[in-house]
Amino acid sequence: MKWPGLLLILVLGAGVVGLQAVYERQGGPLAATEENLLYVRSPEAIQRLALSYSALLADLYWIRAVQHYGGTRLSKDPAARYDRLYPLLDLTTSLDPRFRLAYLLGSIFLAEPPPGGPGRTDLAIALLEKGLRAEPQQWEYAQAIGFVHYWWEKDYEDAAAWFLRAADIPGAAEWLRPLAATTLAQGGSRASSRLLWQQILSTAENGWYRNEAQRRLRQLDAMDQLDRLRAAVDAYRKARGSPPGDWPDLRAAGYLRGTPVDPTGAPYRLAGGIVSLDPASSLNPLPTEPVRVR
Numbered sequence: 001m002k003w004p005g006l007l008l009i010l011v012l013g014a015g016v017v018g019l020q021a022v023y024e025r026q027g028g029p030l031a032a033t034e035e036n037l038l039y040v041r042s043p044e045a046i047q048r049l050a051l052s053y054s055a056l057l058a059d060l061y062w063i064r065a066v067q068h069y070g071g072t073r074l075s076k077d078p079a080a081r082y083d084r085l086y087p088l089l090d091l092t093t094s095l096d097p098r099f100r101l102a103y104l105l106g107s108i109f110l111a112e113p114p115p116g117g118p119g120r121t122d123l124a125i126a127l128l129e130k131g132l133r134a135e136p137q138q139w140e141y142a143q144a145i146g147f148v149h150y151w152w153e154k155d156y157e158d159a160a161a162w163f164l165r166a167a168d169i170p171g172a173a174e175w176l177r178p179l180a181a182t183t184l185a186q187g188g189s190r191a192s193s194r195l196l197w198q199q200i201l202s203t204a205e206n207g208w209y210r211n212e213a214q215r216r217l218r219q220l221d222a223m224d225q226l227d228r229l230r231a232a233v234d235a236y237r238k239a240r241g242s243p244p245g246d247w248p249d250l251r252a253a254g255y256l257r258g259t260p261v262d263p264t265g266a267p268y269r270l271a272g273g274i275v276s277l278d279p280a281s282s283l284n285p286l287p288t289e290p291v292r293v294r
Contacts, residue, residue, distance in 0.1 A: 058096035065089050065102070069109045073116060082118035085109060089127055097134035101206060103127055107144055108212065111152045121152050142166035143176060150183060150196065151287075160184045175199050190220050218263040219283050229260055229268060229275045243273025 065088035072080045089106040093099050107124040109117055125145055132141040146162030149155045160183040167176035179199070182192045194217060201213035232255040237243045239253070247270055250256045260268045266281040277284055 054095040058092050058099055058102075061088055061092040061095065062099065062102050065092060065106065065109075069117070082109075082120075085118060086120065086123045086127070090130075093127065093130060093134075097131075100131070100138070100140070103131035103141060104144055105206065105208060107148060108209075111148050113152070119152075121148050124148050124152075137169060137171070139166040139169035139172035139176075142169060143173075146180075147196065147200075150188065151193070154188055156183050156187045173199070173203065190223060194220050215283070216287075219286055222262045222277065222283050223286060225260065225262065226268070226275055226277075229270075232256065233270070233273055233275055237273060244270065246270055 065085060068084050068088060069082065072082050072085075085106075089102055089110070092102045092106075096102075107128050110124040110127065111117065111119070111121045113119040125148055128141045128145045128148070131138065132145075135141070142162055143166040146159045146166065149162060150159035153159075160180040163176050163180035163183060166172050167180065179192075179195060182195060186192045197213045197216045197220070201210055201217065204210045204213060232250055233244060236250060236253055236255060244250050244253075247256060247259050250270075251258070262268060262277060262281055262283055264282055266278040266283075269276045269278055277286065
C-alpha cells in the first residue's frame with residue numbers, strides 16, 4: 001500500500017502552505033515552533049516513506065529550502081540563522097538525486113557569506129559532490145565545485161583542478177580548459193573572475209542564476225570604476241595638498257564631467273577623501289580583493 005507515502009505528502013504539503021500563510025501574516029520569519037514541523041530529518045527514512053511520490057516530495061522540500069533561505073536573508077532578526085538550509089537541501093536531493101537546480105543553486109545559497117548566507121563552503125562542496133556521485137556525467141557539478149573554491153575560498157589551485165576535472169567529462173564545455181589555465185596563471189584577477197561569470201551568464205538555464213551572474217559582473221565593473229575614481233582623488237590630493245570635499249571639487253578641477261554613478265545608477269559616495277558605494281546600492285557588499293597567486 002502507498003497510503004503512508006501519500007499521507008506524508010499531504011501532511012507536509014499542507015504544512016508548507018500553512019506555515020507560509022503564517023509567515024505572510026506575521027510579515028517576518030516564522031516562530032521557533034517551526035523547527036520540528038518542517039521535515040523528517042533522516043533522508044533514509046523519508047525515502048522509505050515517500051515510495052513513488054519522491055519527486056513530488058522533493059519539490060516540496062525544495063520550495064521550503066528556498067523559503068527558508070529567502071526568509072532568513074530578508075530577516076531583520078540578528079539571531080536569524082540558516083540552520084535548516086543544508087538539511088532541507090540534503091532531503092531534497094536524497095528524494096530526487098537528479099534535481100540539478102537544488103544542487104547548483106543550493107550550493108550558492110550555502111556558500112554565500114553572512115548575512116547573505118551561512119558561509120558554509122564545506123557544505124556547498126559536499127552537496128555538489130553528492131550530485132556528482134549520483135550523476136558522474138554532469139560536468140556542471142565539477143565546474144561548480146571549482147567555482148566554490150575560486151569565488152569564495154579563493155583557492156585557485158583547487159579551483160583549476162576541478163575545472164580540469166570537469167573538462168575531462170564527456171560533453172563538457174570547451175571553455176573549461178582555458179579557464180583552468182587562466183585561473184592558474186592569474187589567480188583571482190578581475191579578468192578571470194569576469195570570464196567565469198560571463199560563462200555562467202551565457203550558459204545558465206535558471207533566471208535566478210543569470211541574475212546573480214549579472215549582479216556579480218556589475219560588482220566587478222564597480223570595482224574598476226572605484227579604482228579610477230580613487231586615482232582621481234589621489235591626483236587631486238597631490239595637486240592641491242588636501243582631498244576633495246565632494247564631487248563638485250573634482251569637476252571644477254577637470255577630473256570629472258559629472259557625478260559618477262555605479263552600474264545600477266546609484267551615485268558613488270565621496271567623504272573625507274574616501275570613495276565608496278552608496279550604502280543603498282544593490283551591489284553591496286563588494287567581494288573582497290583576492291590575493292594573487294605568484
